[in-house]
Amino acid sequence: MRSDARKNYDHILAVARDLLSGEGADASLRDIARKAGVGDGTLHRHFPTREALLEALLRTSFDALAARAGELTRCEQADEALLSWLREAIVVTHSYKGVITPMVAAIADENSALHSSCVDLRQAGAELLQRAQTKGLARQDMDGNDLFALISALAWLADQPPLVPRADHLFEIISDAILSRRTGGVPESQRA
Amino acid sequence: MRSDARKNYDHILAVARDLLSGEGADASLRDIARKAGVGDGTLHRHFPTREALLEALLRTSFDALAARAGELTRCEQADEALLSWLREAIVVTHSYKGVITPMVAAIADENSALHSSCVDLRQAGAELLQRAQTKGLARQDMDGNDLFALISALAWLADQPPLVPRADHLFEIISDAILSRRTGGVPESQRA
């Protein structure tokens, strides 16, 4: 890659990170090009689709999340490990509002630039889930797809402005569903 | 309203019902106008925004859902009543793929044409929820907003093609969360 190309690539990525974290993952690509001071053509050559741009932005976060799952595998409480990782995964998806929808679409589309990122994410979660299941701490009737779906749902909920105030609470409710085998129910004293 | 206007109004609505149920709630409005054989202006005068059109399409279903909630209030098992109604509510939102996002946005926007429809829906659910809670059959730490959010999440999940195969199962998982007090867990034999 030529030096000017490299510079533009990096600069576009930086501008995109800025703009998308403010306006959400569906911000105008033309705006990004304008703000980066490059032509539309340049942006689209480096990132042919919106997914390609998102992939470049999310790749490192997703790798970190996969690594984190590895660490948590060595945690004593398999249920707490899963829970912590879920929380972190959702935080990552909140880097860019609205990013979860293309991610879900990508997991079934091998041609999407986001595909492998999403598959990796699902795999990381699936391992933590399975460990919790083996120890009898999570519902047995779930797999990695279900976990991915529930993460998606929680991420989507937290992307909807009217639902934001209850997002944490909804996380608890759904967590309880996943880890329902843990206690057979949350003690009265711990409920909101 | 003049007779020609009435005819166009009805015809547009019929065409929209057809087209939106196939292509989803974000189908092109211009396409609807074209297919109905009217100009863009005519469509937009009758339905100033997409929300207005959706409202006209959903109104009767929502009213029916509210009435259904009333009926179910007289059902013996408050938990089963809530569950049935949830299922029906989600079926209604599936009339038009992608309709849940504008609905969620509308519940916090009093100026949206969809606002009152959504408020009514939330209210209907809230009553069934409260009855189940009173009888100790549903989580105490939830209100109508939470229920609405969970319905939204389930509706959204079922709108995502890759997640469709697991949608029913995810419904069960989240139902268990809402009605967790019912049994303290699903018997091993009933799990997938």
Added chain:
DNA sequence: TGACAAATGGAGCGGCGCGCCGTTTAAGCG
């Protein structure tokens, strides 16, 4: 320094939701 592949940027294409406005038409009245 010259040649050339690589990279650029912006005009252009077909799409969108929607506002505007000159034209047509239904409907009530003398």
Added chain:
DNA sequence: CGCTTAAACGGCGCGCCGCTCCATTTGTCA
């Protein structure tokens, strides 16, 4: 019945969008 008039009409035009194409510029290396 014909006239009038307000209501309804349709579609052009605006500013967006993602994306493609290609004449022009620029970095690189012999």
